[in-house]
Amino acid sequence: MDYFKFYDIPLSFCPDQNLVKKKFYELSKAYHPDFFVNEPEEKQQEILDLSTLNNKAFQTLSNPEKLLPYVLTEKGVLTEGEKYQLPQDFLMEMMEINEAIMDLEFEPDAQKQAELQKNVSAVEQTLNKELLSLTADFENTNEDVKAQKLAEIKDIWYRKKYLLRIRESIDKFAHRK
Template sequence: MNYFEFYNLPVSFNPDAGLVKQQFYALSKKFHPDFYINHSTEKQDEVLELSTLNNKAYQVLSDPQKRLHYILELKGILTEGENYSLPQDFLMEMMDVNEALMELQFEPDAVKLENIKKEVEKIASAMQLELDRLFIAFDAQNKDAEATILSAVKDLYYRKKYLNRINDSLLKLE
């Protein structure tokens, strides 16, 4: 059973946070191990498993990045150990940023560092805007366009992962 089914919610990149929390609390109460102390070992094990599932579901569904990853896996778009190729134009743009970061390691310059940070933030904001647009399109439940939407989301997911590594490098230079 997937987390959305467990919470009786449609698969969505933007589930209602209040409903997610409401389901979490309701299921936490329903599957609290203390309420099953006098039951059989099998029942206690089952309840413990459901309680664990509830906690994992809440962690994933309440975190946008984990939820994004989960939906892509759930839909079979993202596979473990996949060797995804990012578009050449994006890689060239990131190569320029990486070269500038390498230069800053040898010759620190606060102004250049700030400019790079602004450029990376601009790229990240544009990606997030596009992701938000795709999330709305996906949540509209247009099954004909789902594969195309998920493919575009996957591409942005990998771009964001790459950008996160650059942000880590920026933090080290500060």
């Protein structure tokens, strides 16, 4: 089930977090399994399923890292197992960072590692700013522009996933010392 419909709130990249929290607590009370212990097993299972759905909805709608791919999936822009091709200029920029990581493996240097982390953080900050500008008033955008924005948001999501792997490589290297 669509989490936004379940919470009776509009689909959004930026849902009102106070409303999300309010709906979560409201439904937590309504679907708490302890209130249905004397009901038939079928009803108990239904309530348990609704309680589980409520927890998953809250975890997704209150976490920006889970919310973004969820909305993209709901909009039909992101599909599981998709082979997305990142832009060549981004891959070239990342190749330089990956080469720097390999250099650090052979010649550890705390200063170069800190500089590398700073460079990755700068790329992440730029992507986050772009993402914020694209998602901030997405719902108020006309349909023609929405399609373009969705494609750009999807691209940023894949770039952020790539950067996460790079950050994990840097962290793994840092822990080997």
